[in-house]
Amino acid sequence: xxTPSKPAASPPSGPGFDADFRARLHELFVWRRDVRRFxxxxxxxxxxxxxxxxxxLAPSVGYSQPxxxxxxxxxxxxxxxxxxxxxxxxxxxxxxxxxxAKLYASLKLAGLVEAPVHLAVFCEENTAVGDGLGRQxxxxxxxxxxxxxxxxxxxxxxxxxxxxxxxxxxxAEEARRSLDxxxxxxxxxxxxxxxxEAEHAEPELARAGWEQRQDPAMSILKR
Amino acid sequence: xxTPSKPAASPPSGPGFDADFRARLHELFVWRRDVRRFxxxxxxxxxxxxxxxxxxLAPSVGYSQPxxxxxxxxxxxxxxxxxxxxxxxxxxxxxxxxxxAKLYASLKLAGLVEAPVHLAVFCEENTAVGDGLGRQxxxxxxxxxxxxxxxxxxxxxxxxxxxxxxxxxxxAEEARRSLDxxxxxxxxxxxxxxxxEAEHAEPELARAGWEQRQDPAMSILKR
Numbered sequence: 052x053x054t055p056s057k058p059a060a061s062p063p064s065g066p067g068f069d070a071d072f073r074a075r076l077h078e079l080f081v082w083r084r085d086v087r088r089f090x091x092x093x094x095x096x097x098x099x100x101x102x103x104x105x106x107x108l109a110p111s112v113g114y115s116q117p118x119x120x121x122x123x124x125x126x127x128x129x130x131x132x133x134x135x136x137x138x139x140x141x142x143x144x145x146x147x148x149x150x151x152a153k154l155y156a157s158l159k160l161a162g163l164v165e166a167p168v169h170l171a172v173f174c175e176e177n178t179a180v181g182d183g184l185g186r187q188x189x190x191x192x193x194x195x196x197x198x199x200x201x202x203x204x205x206x207x208x209x210x211x212x213x214x215x216x217x218x219x220x221x222x223a224e225e226a227r228r229s230l231d232x233x234x235x236x237x238x239x240x241x242x243x244x245x246x247x248e249a250e251h252a253e254p255e256l257a258r259a260g261w262e263q264r265q266d267p268a269m270s271i272l273k274r
Numbered sequence: 275x276x277t278p279s280k281p282a283a284s285p286p287s288g289p290g291f292d293a294d295f296r297a298r299l300h301e302l303f304v305w306r307r308d309v310r311r312f313x314x315x316x317x318x319x320x321x322x323x324x325x326x327x328x329x330x331l332a333p334s335v336g337y338s339q340p341x342x343x344x345x346x347x348x349x350x351x352x353x354x355x356x357x358x359x360x361x362x363x364x365x366x367x368x369x370x371x372x373x374x375a376k377l378y379a380s381l382k383l384a385g386l387v388e389a390p391v392h393l394a395v396f397c398e399e400n401t402a403v404g405d406g407l408g409r410q411x412x413x414x415x416x417x418x419x420x421x422x423x424x425x426x427x428x429x430x431x432x433x434x435x436x437x438x439x440x441x442x443x444x445x446a447e448e449a450r451r452s453l454d455x456x457x458x459x460x461x462x463x464x465x466x467x468x469x470x471e472a473e474h475a476e477p478e479l480a481r482a483g484w485e486q487r488q489d490p491a492m493s494i495l496k497r
Contacts (some may be wrong), residue, residue: 062472065305068433072298075291076433079299080331080426082288100494107490108303110428112442114477114485121495128497143410151405160408171497181485182374185383185442187366192442194414195462198421203303205333206429210291210299219335219408219415230497239418249285254337262337262404267330271323271343274351274394274453 079206081252086214089165089245098211099168099244106204111196113184117176118200121230123169131229132171132221132241133163139220158259161218166243171226172201173236197239204242214247302429304475309437312388312468321434322391322467329427334419336407340399341423344453346392354452355394355444355464356386362443381482384441389466394449395424396459420462427465437470 068076103120111117123129140160147155163169174197186192205215223238256262291299326343334340346352363383370378386392397420409415428438446461479485 063474065473066301073433075295077328078289080328085333103494104490105300105303110308114479116488119493121497123497139411180488188362188445189442195421198418199425202422202425210296219412222411250288251286252288256337265339265403267327270341271326273345273347
């Protein structure tokens with residue numbers, strides 16, 4: 052009797068993703084929005100923690116995992132952030148003139164009052180985790196890792212029907228002090244999270260006439 | 275005959291995502307890897323363009339869409355980037371000593387030689403698109419927008435069975451010059467793309483014993 056030859060060991064393989072999943076993932080990218088108009092109803096208990104656990108699956112330089120999440124819950128701290136936003140936004144408005152200033156003033160750029168969940172996301176700049184690997188020449192990749200955690204949470208939230216709005220019109224250092232976190236934590240994002248009033252495939256800034264979608268082909272070069 | 279009362283107009287709603295999709299999305303987050311070990315076979319024609327189109331669905335501050343993608347195709351430019359990486363990596367190694375240096379030297383930190391596709395991703399710092407909205411106080415959000423485009427492409431690639439590796443051990447300004455792009459484009463990421471030799475749920479740096487996964491609960495505070 053001949054002995055059948057042993058098959059070569061296959062390399063480890065993960066779950067396959069099919070065309071149906073890819074089509075839905077594309078829809079998720081299309082329908083994710085930066086939401087500023089929230090319904091007031093609360094987010095189901097435990098869901099934010101589930102989203103935060105997903106966020107920590109993001110890539111990080113040297114496996115540094117430098118994301119630090121701060122759930123902002125007290126009325127005092129939320130009021131401080133709202134005042135920070137309002138002042139920063141008044142200054143931002145003063146950079147525009149004429150029709151553009153009018154349009155800017157008409158935009159709703161944050162949902163800080165309505166959103167049931169406020170989440171500040173920081174980068175721990177001096178973390179020992181990862182032992183500095185991969186970030187000697189481009190140290191900014193530490194903050195980029197936190198950005199990817201934010202975006203992971205954003206996509207997972209949208210898959211649950213939740214909207215996320217990223218507020219960047221803030222004095223970051225003042226926000227850090229308002230939230231009483233260590234000085235070596237830098238603010239990457241301040242997020243409002245809640246159920247959106249409505250869902251759109253087009254960004255609010257496009258619908259409002261502020262800016263239009265650029266042709267993707269124009270952003271690709273070959274070298 | 276009584277006239278039936280007209281129902282109130284419903285707000286626009288997008289596609290719903292179900293529990294099955296959410297479970298697969300979670301798997302995608304788990305099985306996405308930073309890949310450094312590629313098979314040599316080419317990527318199907320048109321697929322990179324499809325991934326790049328998805329990337330441009332990423333969020334961007336003020337709808338600035340500042341991502342610029344450079345497909346690096348010539349042997350000369352690839353060799354320049356490889357030399358840039360090797361020099362930067364030798365310098366990085368010199369920061370470690372003893373067993374840690376030995377472990378660092380044993381790590382495979384890039385797949386620049388094997389990967390069929392090289393993609394450099396830049397941020398156009400002075401773009402007029404978006405008219406500066408949302409980035410007066412935190413101008414770094416322009417680069418963060420590019421990071422989210424990179425991560426969108428990364429997730430879409432993985433859903434197609436493709437691996438992406440992000441090389442951050444580079445002199446960014448030298449890479450910009452090697453690729454002959456405008457001075458106001460800053461390098462955000464240099465990506466290797468191709469089919470992975472094997473698939474893993476655990477990062478290579480964890481499997482190699484460089485760093486371990488941190489407890490997600492430790493990164494959450496309430497304020």
